[in-house]
Amino acid sequence: xxxYAAKRFALxxxxxxxxxxxxxxxxxxxxxxxxxLILGDAADPETLAALREQLGLNQPLxxxxxxxxxxxxxxDWGTSLTNDEPVLPTIIERFSFTVTLVLxxxxxxxxxALPAGLLAARKYGSRFDSIVTVAAIVSxxxxxxxxxxxxxxVFGVELGWxxxxxxxxxxxxxxxxxxxxxxxxAALLIVETGQLxxxxxASSLEVLEAExxxxxxxxxxxxxxxxxxxxxxxxxxxxLTLAGMLLGSLLGGAAVIETVFxxxxxxxLLVDSVFQRDYPVxxxxxxxxxxxxxxxxxxxxxxxxxxxxxxxx
Amino acid sequence: xxxxxxxxxxxxxxxxxxxxxxxxxxxxxxxxxxxEIVGLVGESGSGxxxxxxxxxxxxxxxxxxxxxxxxxxGVDLAASAAAHAAICGTGIGFVxxxxxxxxxxxxxxxxxxxxxxxxHRGLRAGAVLSQRIHAALAAVQIKDPESVLRRYPHEFSxxxxxxxxxxxxxxxxxxxxIADEPATxxxxxxxxxxxxxxxxxxxxxxxxxxLISHDIAQVAHRVDRVMVMDQGSVVENRATSELLRCxxxxxxxxxxxxxxxxxxAEHTADCGRVILEIDQLTVRFQKVRFGWxxxxxxxxxxxxxxxxxxxxxxxxxGESGSGxxxLALAALGLLASASGTVxxxxxxxxxxxxxxxxxxxxxxxxxxxxxSSSLDPRMRIEKIVGEGLRHSGLSSxxxxxxxxRALHDVGLSSTTWTRYPHxxSxxxxxxxxxxxxxxxxxxxxxxxEPVSALDVTIQEQIVTLLDTLKRxxxxxxxxxxxxxxVVSRIADRVIVLRNGQILEEGAAxxxxxxxxxxxxxxxxxxxxxxxxxxxxxxxxxxSSDPRQFSHEP
Numbered sequence: 001x002x003x004y005a006a007k008r009f010a011l012x013x014x015x016x017x018x019x020x021x022x023x024x025x026x027x028x029x030x031x032x033x034x035x036x037l038i039l040g041d042a043a044d045p046e047t048l049a050a051l052r053e054q055l056g057l058n059q060p061l062x063x064x065x066x067x068x069x070x071x072x073x074x075x076d077w078g079t080s081l082t083n084d085e086p087v088l089p090t091i092i093e094r095f096s097f098t099v100t101l102v103l104x105x106x107x108x109x110x111x112x113a114l115p116a117g118l119l120a121a122r123k124y125g126s127r128f129d130s131i132v133t134v135a136a137i138v139s140x141x142x143x144x145x146x147x148x149x150x151x152x153x154v155f156g157v158e159l160g161w162x163x164x165x166x167x168x169x170x171x172x173x174x175x176x177x178x179x180x181x182x183x184x185x186a187a188l189l190i191v192e193t194g195q196l197x198x199x200x201x202a203s204s205l206e207v208l209e210a211e212x213x214x215x216x217x218x219x220x221x222x223x224x225x226x227x228x229x230x231x232x233x234x235x236x237x238x239x240l241t242l243a244g245m246l247l248g249s250l251l252g253g254a255a256v257i258e259t260v261f262x263x264x265x266x267x268x269l270l271v272d273s274v275f276q277r278d279y280p281v282x283x284x285x286x287x288x289x290x291x292x293x294x295x296x297x298x299x300x301x302x303x304x305x306x307x308x309x310x311x312x313x
Numbered sequence: 314x315x316x317x318x319x320x321x322x323x324x325x326x327x328x329x330x331x332x333x334x335x336x337x338x339x340x341x342x343x344x345x346x347x348x349e350i351v352g353l354v355g356e357s358g359s360g361x362x363x364x365x366x367x368x369x370x371x372x373x374x375x376x377x378x379x380x381x382x383x384x385x386x387g388v389d390l391a392a393s394a395a396a397h398a399a400i401c402g403t404g405i406g407f408v409x410x411x412x413x414x415x416x417x418x419x420x421x422x423x424x425x426x427x428x429x430x431x432x433h434r435g436l437r438a439g440a441v442l443s444q445r446i447h448a449a450l451a452a453v454q455i456k457d458p459e460s461v462l463r464r465y466p467h468e469f470s471x472x473x474x475x476x477x478x479x480x481x482x483x484x485x486x487x488x489x490x491i492a493d494e495p496a497t498x499x500x501x502x503x504x505x506x507x508x509x510x511x512x513x514x515x516x517x518x519x520x521x522x523x524l525i526s527h528d529i530a531q532v533a534h535r536v537d538r539v540m541v542m543d544q545g546s547v548v549e550n551r552a553t554s555e556l557l558r559c560x561x562x563x564x565x566x567x568x569x570x571x572x573x574x575x576x577x578a579e580h581t582a583d584c585g586r587v588i589l590e591i592d593q594l595t596v597r598f599q600k601v602r603f604g605w606x607x608x609x610x611x612x613x614x615x616x617x618x619x620x621x622x623x624x625x626x627x628x629x630x631g632e633s634g635s636g637x638x639x640l641a642l643a644a645l646g647l648l649a650s651a652s653g654t655v656x657x658x659x660x661x662x663x664x665x666x667x668x669x670x671x672x673x674x675x676x677x678x679x680x681x682x683x684x685s686s687s688l689d690p691r692m693r694i695e696k697i698v699g700e701g702l703r704h705s706g707l708s709s710x711x712x713x714x715x716x717x718r719a720l721h722d723v724g725l726s727s728t729t730w731t732r733y734p735h736x737x738s739x740x741x742x743x744x745x746x747x748x749x750x751x752x753x754x755x756x757x758x759x760x761x762e763p764v765s766a767l768d769v770t771i772q773e774q775i776v777t778l779l780d781t782l783k784r785x786x787x788x789x790x791x792x793x794x795x796x797x798x799v800v801s802r803i804a805d806r807v808i809v810l811r812n813g814q815i816l817e818e819g820a821a822x823x824x825x826x827x828x829x830x831x832x833x834x835x836x837x838x839x840x841x842x843x844x845x846x847x848x849x850x851x852x853x854x855x856s857s858d859p860r861q862f863s864h865e866p
Contacts, residue, residue: 124374211414218369218409219429219481220402229428233419309465310418 005302012294019290020072024065027279072287078280080273087284090269095251095288098258098265102250105185109193110243117200117239118232121208132197139194148187148260155183165262184261188254192246199242204235237307244300251296252289316387317344318488318521319368319405323381326360326367326545330375337363337376338545345489348519350512352532352553354568355542356768361525362410364542365493368523369407370397386488403433406487408511410494412475416466423462426450426481433485449480453510471633472503476510483514489521490514496531500632501795505839508535528769529565530572530843533557541565558849569850571770572798572843585623587659588757588789589644589677592618594653596639596813613639614813616653621757626783626790628804628821630797630836636813637793641761644791645679646670657757675701678750682762684742688734688749694720695730698748705753719752720745722785723778740771744778751782757789764799776802797836801825809833 035051052058056067071078077087120132156164163180207213208231216230217223253267262268266285273281305311326338338360345351355361366372370390383391385404390397401407409415417425426446427438436442450458453476466474475495482490492511496504508524512535515522526532533539539556541549543564549556560566596614614636621627631637642648643655646662654661657673665673681687688697699716707715720730723744734742743763750758760779764772780803783790794800800807804821809830817830828834843850 211409211411212417214366214371215407215409215415215478215481216417217371218401218407219485220398220400221429221432225428225432230417230420234417237419308419310467 008298008301012298015294016291019294020069020287021065023283023286023290024068027283028061030279077284080281081278082273082276082281087280090281091266091284091288094264094266094269097263098251098253098267101181101184101258101263101265102188102247102254105188105192106243106247106250109189109196113193113196114200114232114236114239117197118204118227118235120197120201121204121235122227122231124205129201132201136194136197136201139190139192140198142191144187144191144254144256145260147190148184148257151183151187152260165260184254184257184263187257187260188250191257192250195246196239196243200235200239203238204231207231207235210234233307237304240303240307241300244296244303245293248293248296251292253285316384318347318349318386319343319345320382320384321368321380323379324364324367324383325379326363326372327377328373328375329377334377336545338367341545341547343540343547343550345521345523347488347521348515349538350515350522350524350536352529352536352539353523353525353542354527354529354532354539355564356568356770357527359542360545361542362493365407365491365523365525368491369401369405370394371401371407402429402482402485402487404488406482406485406490408475408478408482408490408492408495411498412471412478413466413498415478416474418466420465421462422464422466422469422477425466426462426477426484429481430484445484446480449484450477452483452514453477453480455480471499472507475499475503475507479507479510479514483518486518487520489523491523491525493525494527495524497527501797502632502835502839504531508532512536528572529568533843541568557843557851558847560849567770569843571768571773585625585787585789587620588623588657589619589621589791590654590656590659591620591640591644592654592656594618594640594643594651594655596636596643596648596651612813614643614651617810617813617815618653619808619815619818621789621791623756623789624783624787625805626780626792626803627806627808628792628794628800629808629810630794630800631810632795634812635810637810638761639813640810641679641759641791641793644759645677646674675705675753676755677757677759678753678755680743680746680750680758680760680763683766684739684746685734685766687746688742690734693731693733694725694737694745697734697745698752701749701753715752716748719748722751722782723748738771739767740774743767743771743775747775747778747782751786754786755788757791758783759791759793761793762795763792765794765796772799779803797825809836 035048035055035057039047039051056064059067075088077091079086080090116132120129123129152164155162162183164183213226213230216226221230251266253265253270255265255267255271257263258265258268259271266288270282270285270289272278273285321344322342324338324341325336327334327336329335341360341364353361353364363372363376367376367378372378380391383389383397385400388396390400416422423446426449427436427442430436430442430445431438436445446462447458450461455461455473455476461477466477469477479495490511495511496507499507508531511522511524514520522536524532524536529539529541533553536553538551539549539553540547541556541562541564543562548562549560549565551561556565557569560569594614594617595612598611598613617636617640619627619629629637629640639648643651644657646655646657657677662670662673692700695713695716698719699712702712702715705712717727717730720727725741725744725748729737729741734745737745746763758779763779764775767775776799779790779792782788790803792800792803801821807817807819807821807824808815809817809824809832811832817824817828817833819829824833825837828837845851
């Protein structure tokens with residue numbers, strides 16, 4: 001197991017290298033000289049040359065790339081072109097916000113979807129099953145921004161129970177912070193639970209038809225044990241793969257929800273920096289998002305054998 | 314006389330579907346005494362599995378079961394589902410058909426054995442529990458219990474898993490056991506041991522045993538009484554010897570008649586030229602880990618040599634894992650990593666150019682085991698059969714004629730020609746597969762277990778068809794099977810394969826009557842033991858002990 005984990009980790013490194021190469025390459029492929037961009041239209045050739053020298057833009061691409069990589073590894077992710085802030089602390093701050101929003105939402109989504117999916121499959125065709133199925137389809141089909149707007153309209157504007165947009169930091173007031181996060185969290189929850197629910201129900205249906213379930217029942221085991229000890233772990237494996245991918249992309253920023261609620265998350269940072277052509281920030285965020293996705297995939301692959309011992313390591 | 318242990322009257326079962334109810338069982342009555350061993354035989358689709366599931370109270374979701382009386386150990390269970398559930402495991406034990414699917418893959422064997430004991434007997438993990446489990450494992454001849462209990466099901470072979478399942482059922486000491494085709498998914502030798510084990514255990518514990526099988530020969534010598542099912546009803550229910558002596562119902566007679574007997578017909582194949590010649594073929598499979606090929610290899614075939622002449626049927630007998638399917642793939646030129654030579658028509662696959670290979674492929678056709686997965690479900694029968702004729706230079710008229718001729722030759726009526734595979738029965742589908750091979754006028758047909766997925770009565774028809782076609786068309790037939798009885802019906806020469814090695818080769822009559830290799834002798838000893846006598850049949854018992862050969866790794 002440990003040897004396998006080490007090997008998979010070692011295999012993730014070339015992937016990361018490739019990703020960084022692509023991120024670097026894309027930024028160089030986009031027309032326009034970063035130096036000219038920084039200085040604006042008014043730049044005279046002399047200052048331009050000086051800045052190019054300073055940024056290392058007159059070096060060969062390979063040298064630039066390894067220079068960039070070694071600075072990345074050293075913690076220097078460059079400075080933002082728009083506000084001269086260092087990139088890494090900005091990204092970390094935004095990312096930690098996204099984590100505080102996404103992780104609880106995701107945990108709740110799992111706690112709702114997994115039991116509900118299994119129960120719906122066990123009571124296939126019942127009223128509960130119909131409710132779950134319809135809820136999952138609704139959750140899958142409504143767009144996130146629409147749910148967000150609807151929530152703002154009902155709970156923020158009409159009822160006036162919760163603040164509509166914006167955010168205060170933890171230092172200000174813990175309860176106020178939570179009040180600001182309720183609506184975005186609810187919107188995320190509504191949009192993300194459906195996929196997990198549907199997957200869990202589908203794989204539970206399949207597992208409950210399996211021969212070993214019949215064998216367990218024929219031994220006279222109580223239905224709760226059949227469901228939770230026999231069916232659940234087997235039905236969980238495929239859902240877990242989906243959950244890992246979902247979480248990976250959510251941690252990369254719930255851009256739409258963050259934008260609608262004007263939250264300082266990673267997704268909004270990416271969107272804003274793209275609009276402002278803030279290349280160092282875009283590069284940094286892309287790199288982090290890709291790393292997250294790779295890490296989540298690795299985690300899911302390592303968890304798989306725990307649920308299904310047939311998966312050999 | 315005491316009341317029977319199981320007493321069922323008027324059981325019927327319907328499956329609900331959107332197009333109306335489908336009756337599966339109608340008015341089934343059966344009674345079993347404590348300690349009685351009863352066989353339940355019938356073709357697939359006759360309702361025997363559904364009856365078993367209804368008996369243990371686990372019918373499919375869309376089933377509607379009704380009984381007039383469901384007595385078990387003097388209690389009527391028809392009224393209450395809870396009472397029925399209460400006899401699961403401790404009253405009636407249930408052994409399912411497919412051992413590789415019947416153990417939870419994500420749970421250690423030990424927990425799966427212990428859980429029911431903990432639930433029913435209130436035992437805690439400890440000395441008593443592990444002592445009972447060890448005793449049960451010893452009873453099913455599983456060695457090294459400590460390490461077995463820590464392992465997961467996928468680490469065991471099919472036969473071992475069936476033993477573990479039987480142990481799990483026996484641990485609860487049920488008053489009767491229902492075993493639904495417990496040997497069908499296993500190799501012949503292993504399957505026989507499993508059946509013997511079930512019977513021996515039932516006799517020792519004086520518990521009832523209902524042995525379900527599609528193969529009347531397999532159960533006849535093991536049971537006191539046989540019930541024959543046909544289309545959802547029990548049509549005959551008599552003591553075994555009586556039933557064999559004078560079978561009354563038409564279905565019983567057809568089941569008995571379909572049991573292939575080992576009266577070897579004198580095959581006189583006028584050997585034509587050599588079509589397939591395999592010389593010193595060795596195939597190794599490499600274990601691939603993390604995309605790197607490792608030196609670790611497993612030899613699945615070692616230095617196998619054989620010849621097939623035109624108009625000759627060569628049968629390869631072997632159990633699963635013996636390398637017989639690998640041999641078929643190599644003969645078809647579909648294995649790249651093999652040493653030795655495979656020559657079709659005097660030239661190896663490797664010597665030919667791509668175009669030549671395609672031309673040769675037309676002359677070497679294959680028929681596979683499972684016709685439901687070897688036919689494209691989205692194509693109509695005519696199209697499936699005609700596909701191989703595309704780019705053959707024939708006009709579309711000639712192609713259609715050839716397809717119809719082939720379909721006619723395999724005995725499919727024209728009403729089926731425009732249907733899809735799922736609309737046909739298993740036997741009809743295998744006929745389509747044969748027609749698909751036949752339409753290209755092949756010189757060699759390689760048939761890999763072509764009848765093992767079929768019912769016994771259908772097997773008989775398909776084997777006869779292949780034999781007749783071979784005589785008419787004169788192609789060579791390489792027939793791969795694990796079933797000796799089928800071999801005796803069709804083969805001119807027999808090759809016995811085990812663990813990748815050819816143990817014995819010779820004329821069918823010689824190998825089947827005077828086998829030289831002890832393994833062949835063991836195989837022969839455990840086959841069907843029914844001999845026609847007068848208007849009925851007589852049972853004969855086997856001779857040698859095949860057990861020494863069935864030890865699995």
